[in-house]
Amino acid sequence: MTTEVAKPVIDVRALDKRFEQIHAVRGVSFSVHQGEVLGFLGPNGAGKSTTMKMIAGFLEPTGGTILVCGNQVLEEPIKVKKAIGYLPEGAPLYGEMTVYRFLDFIADIRGLNGAYKKKRIDEIIKIINIGSVVNQTIETLSKGYKRRVGLAQAILHDPQVLILDEPTDGLDPNQKFEVRNLIREMAADKAIIISTHILEEVDAVCTRAIIIASGQILFDGTPDELHGRSASRNIEEAFRLITTQHYRGKGESVQS
């Protein structure tokens, strides 16, 4: 990354994904710069997770390009995956491992070693606040703890890019507050994408919001602009207006 003209850290162009019957993502383009926290909003099945899976290199796009830190996901998958910390939908984890062993495994794969590895794991355990469960097997943890272990795994190697699919799902209000603070604290030197159903989260952490429905971008702008879409500046109403217009077939694809 050069500093003169800031190139986007994530650059998605004309991204397309078809599953046999379903056209899940249709020509999605956007970019994310360092310091940005992009909120992915949209109804269930809109294509949010599919887009995130493609950026993370788990699914191959049917068309379009994805550049992460200047590397094509399909051509340099290992370089891209090294730069990304990814929390998959539902935070899947190896249930039979203890939290510590699991993080140790991720650290090994992420190339951390020796004293630094131990220091970093301990640091993350403190940051994510999972100290009380490090020696428990993951399958015995509550949903909130599992989500936090998933988050710990994603940020362990201090990646340039964070892709978090519903990072606060299943957390209690206090935990949500903590995770949002954490994301804000990390934001300055990273490019972050989070998906969420909680619209207040957009105000709390995002610098930009994208609304996706049926695989298309319907809105791309700042949270403030999103508020402005509703007469009463209510974000929920703005969201409803944008997405329902689209489903009535009247909505044109709006990009700001």
Add this chain to the structure above:
Amino acid sequence: MNILAIFKREFRGYFVTPVAYVFIAIFLFLNGLFTFYLGAFYESNQADLEPFFRFHPWLYLFLIPAIAMRLWSEERKTGTIELLMTLPITTAEAVVGKYLAAWCFTGVALVLTFPIWLTVNYLGNPDNTVILASYIGSMIMAGGFLAIGSCISALTKNQVIAFVISVVICFLFILSGFPMVLDLFRNWAPQAITDAIASFSFLTHFSSIKKGVIDIRDIIYFAALISFWLYANVVVIDARKAS
């Protein structure tokens, strides 16, 4: 060193769940049963372990798919495959790491049959180099079964389906060397075809090994078989990305 990290995780995984202990107990029990009853180990009055190794292909036929079925099916079922495949590792590294862990685990079970080796040495004076060669051969054959099972496991998230299909394919690989099957072909097919079918069989290649003869051709056969199925395993996993 990604392979090593995956290997360690997987290998340890066997021993934190009851899988390892149940498998090893059953493996040892069936080995004993086959050797002493079906193999007539005592009655043969010979100081060798042929009656012990003779049944290994049959034992592996059911036990190896049981080990292999979870290798990839479980990752698919629990969704951890998404975690694994978005880590900075290649598909081949993941496949080989998992495979080697399962293979070493099988090796542990095989090593734990050592009391039978002690017994035969106590009772007589067997040729221990033959026994060592047979152990190595048995291990290599287990690797063949395992590579098939690992590939099939990547095809489905249902472990039962993975198990059943693996058993059937492994059975075909055993069967193709059976005199009964070969006779079916011998009557009408050219000798070359019958030989080719026989040459695909685990039994054909294991028969010399269990006598303690490690022939380079048998090694090449198993190496090629394992490579082929692991390669197919990688292809299957990569194909799922694009689906």
